[in-house]
Amino acid sequence: MNSPGTKWIAEWLGGLGRIAFLARDAVKSLFTFKVAWRDLSYQIYFIGVKSQSVVLVTGAFTGMVLTAQTYFQFHKVHMDTATLAVVGVSMCSELGPVLTGLMVAGRVGAAIAAELGTMRVTEQIDALRTLATHPVDYLVVPRLSAAHIALPLLTAESIALGIGAGYVVGVYLLGIDPAYSWHNLVKYTKAVDVTIGLIKSFIYGGIVALVGCYKGLNCGEGAEGVGRATTEAVVYSSIAILIANFFLTLVLGKLFQIL
Amino acid sequence: MIEVFDLKKAFGASPILDGVNLRIEKGESVVIIGRSGGGKSVLLKQLIGLLKPDAGRVEIEGEDIVPMDERRLLRVRQKFGMLFQGAALFDSMTVAENVAFPFRRRHDLTPADVARKVTEALAMVELSGAENKKPSELSGGMRKRVGLARAIVYQPEIVLYDEPTTGLDPIVSDSIDQLIMRVRDRLQVTTVVVTHDMRSARRVGHRILMLHEKRIYASATPEEIFASQDPVIRRFIEGVSDPKEHYF
Ligand SMILES: Nc1ncnc2c1ncn2[C@@H]1O[C@H](COP(=O)(O)OP(=O)(O)OP(=O)(O)O)[C@@H](O)[C@H]1O
Ligand SMILES: [Mg+2]
Numbered sequence: 001m002n003s004p005g006t007k008w009i010a011e012w013l014g015g016l017g018r019i020a021f022l023a024r025d026a027v028k029s030l031f032t033f034k035v036a037w038r039d040l041s042y043q044i045y046f047i048g049v050k051s052q053s054v055v056l057v058t059g060a061f062t063g064m065v066l067t068a069q070t071y072f073q074f075h076k077v078h079m080d081t082a083t084l085a086v087v088g089v090s091m092c093s094e095l096g097p098v099l100t101g102l103m104v105a106g107r108v109g110a111a112i113a114a115e116l117g118t119m120r121v122t123e124q125i126d127a128l129r130t131l132a133t134h135p136v137d138y139l140v141v142p143r144l145s146a147a148h149i150a151l152p153l154l155t156a157e158s159i160a161l162g163i164g165a166g167y168v169v170g171v172y173l174l175g176i177d178p179a180y181s182w183h184n185l186v187k188y189t190k191a192v193d194v195t196i197g198l199i200k201s202f203i204y205g206g207i208v209a210l211v212g213c214y215k216g217l218n219c220g221e222g223a224e225g226v227g228r229a230t231t232e233a234v235v236y237s238s239i240a241i242l243i244a245n246f247f248l249t250l251v252l253g254k255l256f257q258i259l
Numbered sequence: 260m261i262e263v264f265d266l267k268k269a270f271g272a273s274p275i276l277d278g279v280n281l282r283i284e285k286g287e288s289v290v291i292i293g294r295s296g297g298g299k300s301v302l303l304k305q306l307i308g309l310l311k312p313d314a315g316r317v318e319i320e321g322e323d324i325v326p327m328d329e330r331r332l333l334r335v336r337q338k339f340g341m342l343f344q345g346a347a348l349f350d351s352m353t354v355a356e357n358v359a360f361p362f363r364r365r366h367d368l369t370p371a372d373v374a375r376k377v378t379e380a381l382a383m384v385e386l387s388g389a390e391n392k393k394p395s396e397l398s399g400g401m402r403k404r405v406g407l408a409r410a411i412v413y414q415p416e417i418v419l420y421d422e423p424t425t426g427l428d429p430i431v432s433d434s435i436d437q438l439i440m441r442v443r444d445r446l447q448v449t450t451v452v453v454t455h456d457m458r459s460a461r462r463v464g465h466r467i468l469m470l471h472e473k474r475i476y477a478s479a480t481p482e483e484i485f486a487s488q489d490p491v492i493r494r495f496i497e498g499v500s501d502p503k504e505h506y507f
Contacts, residue, residue, distance in 0.1 A: 123347035126309050130341045131361050131409075132333045 019214050025136045026144050026210075033134075039142040047108050047143070047209075048150030054103050055154045056161055062095050063087060063162025067170045081180035087166040088189035092197045096159035098245050101204030104151060105237040109212040112143055113233035116216025117226040125217065135217060144209040151205030152198045159197060196252045203248065204241050211237040260285050261306060261417070261449065266315035268301060275301050277473040279315070285416075286447035288440075290460045290481075292495065293470030299453045300344055302470065303419050306451070307339050308332040319417075340415035344422050344453075346406035348394040354381070354405050355390035361413040380408040383438055385431065400427045407435065411442050417449040418442065424456045432459065439463050457496055461485065469495065 071083045116139060119125050125135050163185070170176040212233045219229035261283040268276045275298040283289050293299050304310040305317055308324050316323045324335055348357050358377045362368055368376075381387055384404035394402055403426060410418060423439065424432040436459045443450045443463070454460050460467055461481045469477040469484070469492060477484065477492055484492060494501070 119349075122350070123343050123345055124349055126304070127341075127343060127347035127349070129309060129329070129333070130307060130336055130339065132337045133360075133363070134329060134333060 019210055022214050023210055026140050029137045029141050033137045035141060035145065040146055043142045043146030044150055047146045048153060051104055051107055051154060054107055055100050055158050058099050058103050059096065059158030059162040060165040062099055063091055063166035064169045066090065067166035071170060071174050071176065080176045082184055083170055083176055084167060084181040084185040085188035088163055088185045089193055091159050091162040092189060092193035096162060097155050097197045097200040097204060098241060100151065100155045100158045100201060101208065101241040102238050105208045105241060106234055109208045109233045109237045110230045112209065112212030113216040114226055114230045116213060117219035117229040120217060120219050121222060121225060140213045143213060144206060147205035147209035148202055151201045155197060155201035192256045199252060200248050203244060207240050207244065208237045211240065260320055262318040264316040266305065266312045268305065268312050274473060279474055281468060281475055283449060283451060285449055288443050288450040288463055288465045290464030290467045291451065291453045291470060292460055292467060297470050299470055300421055303421055303453060307336060307341055307419060338416045340410035340418040342406050342410045342420045342423055346402040348402055348405055350394045353390065354392050357405055358409045358412050360409065376412055380412040384408045385434060400431065414446060420452045422453055424454065424459050436462050
């Protein structure tokens with residue numbers, strides 16, 4: 001019973017449970033406690049506006065490389081004009097949300113964990129609690145709501161830029177016929193794909209902010225603790241995004257099939 | 260009134276406090292002394308519910324705070340002010356924003372009222388003019404004084420000071436002692452001071468508690484403590500180390 005494996009699994013499940021409690025606290029607090037608009041708008045600025053360059057570069061180059069690779073394969077079977085349809089569907093429902101989520105996990109998840117972790121080791125969290133302020137109300141709720149708001153917007157930008165860049169590469173660099181390309185792109189990329197992408201990104205925003213906050217608030221002692229919390233926040237939220245993506249694709253795909 | 264019954268606290272396998280009992284009356288001023296690493300800060304944090312004891316009760320005005328959840332505790336903590344040993348200033352905010360923080364949710368005060376209170380509090384700790392500095396631009400002693408201003412600005416009924424004069428020069432130390440006494444007398448504030456500074460222990464305390472070997476070893480007036488013939492107390496107040504502790 002006490003093998004390292006069982007212990008590891010028990011700790012891991014315990015962590016998941018505590019994150020779930022944190023999420024519950026945050027949702028409860030969101031409905032009972034008035035969010036300070038100033039904190040929320042600052043977090044939207046920090047998570048959304050400041051992440052744009054990273055997310056846009058990622059989106060653009062992903063769209064470009066996807067177009068090129070798809071074109072090289074499709075060209076062999078003379079399906080050149082279907083290239084952009086593939087790019088559209090995969091950018092909207094998979095690559096846009098996942099890559100945006102991963103980039104934001106690296107930038108924002110790490111920053112949240114480091115900030116909250118430093119606050120914890122320097123007793124600032126204790127000071128907040130002493131001054132009758134709940135850390136979930138003051139720290140977690142603004143970050144979580146801001147991430148939920150910012151991620152879908154960032155993802156939409158990334159999708160749009162990815163497809164746009166793919167179109168430019170396909171049409172002007174690889175010489176695919178623009179009219180047919182456009183026709184197929186619009187024909188095969190459905191509103192459902194965009195919706196799935198945005199729903200996914202909304203969830204990934206929650207994952208990044210929650211894992212970052214959890215790791216920061218429960219960070220170990222000293223500089224080492226903060227370092228570890230930061231790394232773990234990025235690693236765990238990235239893994240969680242990739243795992244969640246698989247299940248979301250299955251569930252949302254089935255769901256929209258039925259509807 | 261603060262009462263502690265049979266409080267026990269351990270970190271991992273090492274017990275820090277083992278059967279602490281104490282009682283602090285309303286309006287009383289108590290100084291806690293004891294060896295470094297003896298658990299004074301840990302005790303203080305349990306009085307305000309920042310740490311949960313492993314066993315025992317902590318009663319604030321007859322209410323046991325140990326089983327309370329964080330939301331209930333937040334209400335109890337409104338009575339408290341606390342100066343942390345490391346000041347614990349919010350480093351993303353300026354000095355003025357730090358001191359104004361306790362008023363963040365007070366909608367009955369106008370921004371001008373808050374600004375006036377902040378200015379007053381900073382003047383009391385001799386830091387007028389530092390309003391717009393960031394904590395990282397201050398010296399350790401200045402940070403401590405900002406922490407002190409933040410702990411008393413909203414006039415709590417109970418104030419806990421963790422080493423208020425450590426790291427301050429003798430002149431500022433004196434004025435901080437005076438300030439603690441003024442705050443105590445003005446509104447009958449219950450005061451708990453942890454200190455290594457024997458001079459301020461003698462002045463600010465109605466009573467001195469000595470924490471030794473994980474419990475309260477002595478509880479007496481400053482006069483009695485300073486006149487005591489008990490070897491443990493004498494060694495502590497005279498600052499004589501145990502010969503066994505000389506290694507070189
Ligand atoms: N969060 C913690 N985790 C593990 N051990 C801790 C923690 N906080 C305190 N300790 C341990 O508890 C003991 C008492 O610490 P505490 O800070 O209360 O000492 P103190 O009496 O305030 O000392 P000083 O006068 O130096 O401030 C120390 O041995 C310390 O290592
Ligand atoms: Mg201490």
